Amino acid sequence: MSTLTIEGLHASVAGREILSGVNLEVAAGEVHAVMGPNGSGKSTLAHVIAGRSGYENLSGSVRLDGRELLRMPAWQRAEAGLFLAMQYPTEVPGVSLLDMLTESVRTPEDTAVGELMAGEAERIGFDEQFLQRPVNVDLSGGERKRNEALQLGVLKPAFAVMDELDSGLDVDALRIVAGRIEEATEHEGLGVLAITHYSRIFAHLRPDAVHVFAGGRIQESGGAELADELEAEGYERWTAALTADPDDAVPQAFTDPFGDPFADQLA
Amino acid sequence: MPNDFLHDFSVDAARGLAGPDWLTNRRSAAAEEFASAPLPTPAAEEWRYSAIADFDLAAYRPVVTDQPPVTGSDASATLSVEASALFDCDVSEAAAVIDINDGRIVALQGAAELAEQGVHVGALADSPNGAELLGSVAALSADYFTLFNDAFMSSPILVNVPAGVSVDGVIAIRHHHGSANTAGFPRLIVRIGENSSAKVLDVQRCASEALIVPVVELDIAAGGRLGYVNLQTHDSKAWQVATHTARVEREAAVTAASLALGGGYARTRTDTRLVGRGASGDLLSAYFGSGDQILDFRTYQDHAAADTTSNLLFKGAVGESARSVYTGLIRVRPEARGTNAVQTNRNMKLSEDAWAESVPNLEIENNEVRCAHASAVGPVDADQVFYLESRGVPTAVAERLIVAGFFDEVLEAFPVASAADSARSAIALKLNQMLASAT
Numbered sequence: 040m041s042t043l044t045i046e047g048l049h050a051s052v053a054g055r056e057i058l059s060g061v062n063l064e065v066a067a068g069e070v071h072a073v074m075g076p077n078g079s080g081k082s083t084l085a086h087v088i089a090g091r092s093g094y095e096n097l098s099g100s101v102r103l104d105g106r107e108l109l110r111m112p113a114w115q116r117a118e119a120g121l122f123l124a125m126q127y128p129t130e131v132p133g134v135s136l137l138d139m140l141t142e143s144v145r146t147p148e149d150t151a152v153g154e155l156m157a158g159e160a161e162r163i164g165f166d167e168q169f170l171q172r173p174v175n176v177d178l179s180g181g182e183r184k185r186n187e188a189l190q191l192g193v194l195k196p197a198f199a200v201m202d203e204l205d206s207g208l209d210v211d212a213l214r215i216v217a218g219r220i221e222e223a224t225e226h227e228g229l230g231v232l233a234i235t236h237y238s239r240i241f242a243h244l245r246p247d248a249v250h251v252f253a254g255g256r257i258q259e260s261g262g263a264e265l266a267d268e269l270e271a272e273g274y275e276r277w278t279a280a281l282t283a284d285p286d287d288a289v290p291q292a293f294t295d296p297f298g299d300p301f302a303d304q305l306a
Numbered sequence: 307m308p309n310d311f312l313h314d315f316s317v318d319a320a321r322g323l324a325g326p327d328w329l330t331n332r333r334s335a336a337a338e339e340f341a342s343a344p345l346p347t348p349a350a351e352e353w354r355y356s357a358i359a360d361f362d363l364a365a366y367r368p369v370v371t372d373q374p375p376v377t378g379s380d381a382s383a384t385l386s387v388e389a390s391a392l393f394d395c396d397v398s399e400a401a402a403v404i405d406i407n408d409g410r411i412v413a414l415q416g417a418a419e420l421a422e423q424g425v426h427v428g429a430l431a432d433s434p435n436g437a438e439l440l441g442s443v444a445a446l447s448a449d450y451f452t453l454f455n456d457a458f459m460s461s462p463i464l465v466n467v468p469a470g471v472s473v474d475g476v477i478a479i480r481h482h483h484g485s486a487n488t489a490g491f492p493r494l495i496v497r498i499g500e501n502s503s504a505k506v507l508d509v510q511r512c513a514s515e516a517l518i519v520p521v522v523e524l525d526i527a528a529g530g531r532l533g534y535v536n537l538q539t540h541d542s543k544a545w546q547v548a549t550h551t552a553r554v555e556r557e558a559a560v561t562a563a564s565l566a567l568g569g570g571y572a573r574t575r576t577d578t579r580l581v582g583r584g585a586s587g588d589l590l591s592a593y594f595g596s597g598d599q600i601l602d603f604r605t606y607q608d609h610a611a612a613d614t615t616s617n618l619l620f621k622g623a624v625g626e627s628a629r630s631v632y633t634g635l636i637r638v639r640p641e642a643r644g645t646n647a648v649q650t651n652r653n654m655k656l657s658e659d660a661w662a663e664s665v666p667n668l669e670i671e672n673n674e675v676r677c678a679h680a681s682a683v684g685p686v687d688a689d690q691v692f693y694l695e696s697r698g699v700p701t702a703v704a705e706r707l708i709v710a711g712f713f714d715e716v717l718e719a720f721p722v723a724s725a726a727d728s729a730r731s732a733i734a735l736k737l738n739q740m741l742a743s744a745t
Contacts, residue, residue, distance in 0.1 A: 092688065092692070129690055
């Protein structure tokens with residue numbers, strides 16, 4: 040069984056430390072939720088795990104079945120079995136979904152990628168006409184999230200980091216997409232690290248563990264009931280504690296350069 | 307001092323080229339003018355950023371051939387294997403194909419069938435309208451190099467579609483130039499009669515260290531429709547100075563597209579003259595330079611009548627230490643109210659040493675117009691690369707897909723679909739070669 044292990048992870052952007060000692064272990068088939076307020080650094084955690092450039096890894100490790108991911112370029116992390124479902128999936132003009140997935144090292148040359156895509160599209164109600172179109176171009180927010188789920192179905196990763204999976208999805212789409220991921224966890228052993236600030240996704244994707252993320256690290260861990268508590272009471276208990284500590288050098292809020300461009304308006 | 311003493315492009319050499327009297331007289335007159343014409347200098351605005359200062363006319367000589375051109379309505383000769391392999395563009399669906407090798411027509415197919423519709427495809431010299439059509443459009447863009455072509459064009463080609471005729475299928479002209487240190491002067495004249503339509507594919511391949519000075523004249527009468535595609539895959543040591551001029555009459559439309567991949571220095575001037583009310587022009591180009599190539603584009607969207615529309619989209623990529631230049635002018639003349647003009651130039655810089663210049667210009671003399679221009683130079687989008695990488699696409703492959711995809715918007719709009727496919731393959735091949743040499 041696969042395990043994703045994060046130990047003592049510190050990372051910075053432009054000289055500012057954003058991750059300040061993250062420890063987390065996710066086993067195959069488990070769903071771990073990382074919940075935190077805007078600016079807590081949780082999107083940074085997703086990007087650092089996936090290997091986006093622009094972050095400096097200061098110390099610590101991220102291992103998939105004992106293999107150190109931090110030393111690999113992003114595409115080798117994907118080859119090793121990692122998948123990042125992005126909060127705002129990027130438009131790639133002129134590159135079709137089929138070409139992209141065919142060129143992935145996760146789909147060996149003899150893979151019938153087109154058939155896999157068509158099958159996954161049907162499962163999650165992704166309009167087949169989008170399969171021929173350039174990746175994410177002219178897709179609505181919800182369609183992009185379905186597209187991420189479709190790709191997950193084709194690439195069959197061991198672990199998926201899902202950054203705000205529920206944003207842009209309406210209630211029906213959320214049920215379908217989260218349901219597909221839940222199925223992958225049950226039948227394909229997919230491990231999930233679901234990063235979110237709302238708990239509504241957990242109605243469809245039951246978490247085995249919930250971690251409260253603030254100030255660049257996990258402040259508290261618990262079961263699904265912790266998500267309910269956060270929903271009812273917010274993050275104040277943890278953010279207030281950070282503010283109260285005058286020696287805490289960790290910045291309280293940070294805007295991830297690749298994060299939600301509208302976070303300020305939502306907050 | 308007359309140039310004659312410094313190079314082989316003498317009045318006598320021009321006079322010695324084969325053709326009817328009217329053509330040899332035209333060449334001689336042009337050669338006399340050329341002999342005293344001053345070479346352009348980089349000080350002139352239209353030659354800024356160009357490689358004209360490195361131009362060495364004495365490095366080239368005219369092609370000498372003792373074989374007569376293939377003429378008549380339907381003749382066919384055999385190309386050398388090497389030359390034919392270079393015409394790697396699918397023309398199996400073409401209505402007519404003309405092959406020109408080192409300035410000589412070597413094969414002509416399909417012309418007889420088209421002649422039944424009154425369409426002339428073949429040597430300009432064989433057409434009764436040849437004298438009248440030659441230069442009628444290029445004269446609008448006359449400069450040192452069009453004059454040079456006037457003097458030394460050896461086998462000018464004419465596609466003449468009479469009024470009210472729609473040509474099914476593509477008319478393909480394939481120019482090959484193989485002799486090193488020589489100069490070639492491809493000349494193509496396309497005349498689309500009133501309410502007629504045709505598609506013309508112009509493939510240019512210079513396989514050696516040679517000079518190519520093409521002149522293309524596109525003349526579209528009222529209500530006519532022309533789709534023109536120019537594919538250029540010269541050797542990286544070749545020099546090209548090309549002039550493409552279109553004149554578009556009332557309610558007529560041209561879509562002129564090009565792919566430019568070759569040449570050590572390859573310049574193309576594209577002038578589009580919208581002279582009749584309601585005329586329109588769609589202008590497209592994809593270019594990609596590597597090594598130490600310099601690709602140079604000058605465009606002129608001339609709105610000379612009311613309610614005219616032009617839409618220009620030029621997209622380029624430069625890798626290694628290649629350079630590209632784009633300068634474009636939209637001109638709206640006082641009488642051209644209701645003009646709608648767009649000019650877009652986007653460039654991708656694939657390496658630190660590559661360099662792209664983009665200079666859009668507007669000159670507007672009427673207030674009731676809509677004009678827009680945009681230009682950009684930037685690297686491959688890091689977010690796009692990361693997105694593909696995060697799906698397991700290796701970095702180099704991701705970049706290749708994104709660069710190829712960058713051109714898609716242009717290629718999709720090519721008026722000849724098979725030419726767009728050829729262009730896609732040629733771009734992919736060049737990208738792979740560049741990536742292979744980097745590793």
